[in-house]
Amino acid sequence: MRQLADEQAALRRVATLVARGAPADELFAAVPAEAGQLLQADQTTMIRYESDGTATIVANWRTTGGAMPPVGSREPLGGKNLTTIIAETRRPARIDSYADASGGPAVAAREAGFSAAVGAPIIVQGRVWGALIVCSVDKHALPLDTEARLASFTELVATAIANARAEAELHELADTQAALRRLATLVARGEPPEAVFAAATSEALRHFGSGTARMIRYELDGTATLLANEGTTGPHVRVGKRWEGYPATGLTETVLRTGQPARVDDYGNVPGGEPYLREGLRAAVAMPIHVNGRLWGMIAVGSGQGPLPLDTEERMTAFTDLVATAVANAQNRSELLSSRARIVAASDDARRRIQRDIDDGAQQDLVALALRLRSVAAAPSDSGDDIRTELTDVATALLGVIDELRETSRGIHPAILSSAGLKPALRALARRSAVPVELDLRLDGRLPEPLEVGGYYVVSETLTNAAQHARASLVEVEAENSGGTLRLSVRDDGIGGADPRLGSGLIWLRDRVEALGGTFTLHSPAGEGTTVNCELPVSPGGL
Incomplete structure (x- = not known):
């Protein structure tokens, strides 16, 4: 009865430390002392297993003032000794004689004069965290119930470690969330x-x-x-x-x-x-x-x-x-800011190009024709045949200017796209293409104007790239409007290796498609041709 009361008192003292969340060094120092005194051991050691295959001494207790392995010292696992056996089996173990034991811990035990020892694992959240080992200089084996009595202490230690770990994890989670809030604020x-x-x-x-x-x-x-x-x-x-x-x-x-x-x-x-x-x-x-x-x-x-x-x-x-x-x-x-900047720059470039084409071409021609008409108006009234000839020449020139303006307007918006829709416009593109084009168009009726314009320029720009850079002999164009999505695919049999970073055309296409809420993908392995796929949502929410 006295032994049971002593054991319960020792366990209560350890449990009290666990309950009040005592610091680890205080708990670790108390457990070997309580267990060693209760079991009348000569030395008690608590160890922790490390990830590098070693064991670290975290606490020691001894009945006399003899030398003990210093706290913090490490020994590699291996050999026949309790430290290694417990790590491998995850179960309590004993050594009744160190005569045939081996490994660093066994050598240290023999040098300290120990003849027997018993140890129990400290298992935290399913993993062997460490062990509690009692040693004796007595030639006789330690009592058979030593393992079970040690387990009462190791369970309390495991609870304390698990509690501390849970608290640390909660603290770490709070710190992590705070850190991520700081990052989100920066973004x-x-x-x-x-x-x-x-x-x-x-x-x-x-x-x-x-x-x-x-x-x-x-x-x-x-x-x-x-x-x-x-x-x-x-x-x-x-x-x-x-x-x-x-x-x-x-x-x-x-x-x-x-x-x-x-x-x-x-x-x-x-x-x-x-x-x-x-x-x-x-x-x-x-x-x-x-x-x-x-x-x-x-x-x-x-x-x-x-x-x-x-x-x-x-x-x-x-x-x-x-x-x-x-x-x-x-x-x-x-990327959004960059794409917006590219769209603005591309629009500005397009306006400047159109302005230059008009200023340098059609506008100068119209000024010249105006001067000729003024000259005709100032001619003598008896020069009828000459006036008719001059007027005929001016009319011919005016038709030429109209054709030039029509060509310039194609760079802005193709007339057939506005009047007839995407399907006829793609057929017209195929007829004008420098590379043969095979069409598979599953398009019925008209689509919202932004989608028709976006789809048109995807095909137009890709055909231009195939003719100018891909050395293609054939281009396949597929277009389908189904399930609320316009799908476009343009494949060529050219040299491949297209890289958006090497030119603005593909980047401009991606920006245009994504601005419409769509997706743009490019697959262009070297030597295997180039495939451009894009999907544009037809629903109003995608525009």
Whole structure:
């Protein structure tokens, strides 16, 4: 009865510490002392398992003043000893004789004079967090109920750790939400994307890293650009410049190849990792950033002390998902502003071109004809045949000016499109095309004017590109109006390799289609022709 009362008293004291949320160092110091005194052990040790295959001593208690392994010291797992057996089996274990034990912990136990030991795992949220081990110098084995009595203490420790972890997770969630609100505020204020990238990287370092944080964007040409850097740096760190020289098995290449999180636990084991070691980095974790369904880039955090915690990727997931939203919003805002600027510039260019064509062509011809008519009006009344000839010439010239103006007006808006609709206008385009065109037009009736104009210029510009740049021998044009959507597809058998960044025509088309609420896609692999697809909503809400 006395033993049971002593055990309950010891457990109550530990439970009281757990209930009031005692600091970890206070709890960890109390548990080995309470367990050791209750079980009449010579030494009690609490250990924590690390992600790098080692075990760290977090607390010690001993009956005498003899030397104990210092708190914070680590031993690698391996061999026949309680530390390793508990990690592998997740169950209580005992050693009744250290004579045939092996590994670092066994050597230390023999040197301390211990002959037997019992240990129980500390399991937190389904994972073996650590163990509580009692040791004895007595030649006899520890009592058979030692494992069960130890388990009462480890369960309380596990509860305390789980509670502390839950509280930390709530605190971290609140911090993460606050950080993301700050990022959202930057986006809403219309701050440049560079400011958003820098802020997101700074927040990542503050929450997850202990040395550095970086944001990297993958480019369409297969290269990568360093957008932001916080923390450590070196000659290879050039914000806004191409990110070069990264290892083939490092984070940048791994995330690009897999689209998944990646980690390096020791750059000393990574070929090409020397620049990071010189910078002061030892380990890092990277998370992919997917924007609009595409791998856009990655954000990485690094440590100079050792491997980052195993749950770093999980903790960063919610952060990177919301960072991706902030990046997408910032990028979309920037692209919208750029597209509006391009539309305005294109409109201004078109007006200037039309004005120049009229000023240099039709207007001068009309002035010349006006002067000729004035000359005719001033001619003597007896020169009838000459006047008739002159008037005939003026009428012929006027017809020429009218034709010229008609041609100029085509650059603004084709007359057949206004009078007859998209289907006849596309047929007219096909007849005038320098490259043979096969048409498949499933269009019935008229569409809203903005859609007809937009669709017309998609086909017109794409046919022009096929004739001037693609070296195509055939172009296939499909158009269909069904389900409230106008779908257009233009395919050529040319050389492919079309890139919107190399010319304004395709960018202008994309802007025009997106301004109508539609989608524009381009597929142009080298040597395999070019396909342009666009969909335009016919419903009023899409206009």
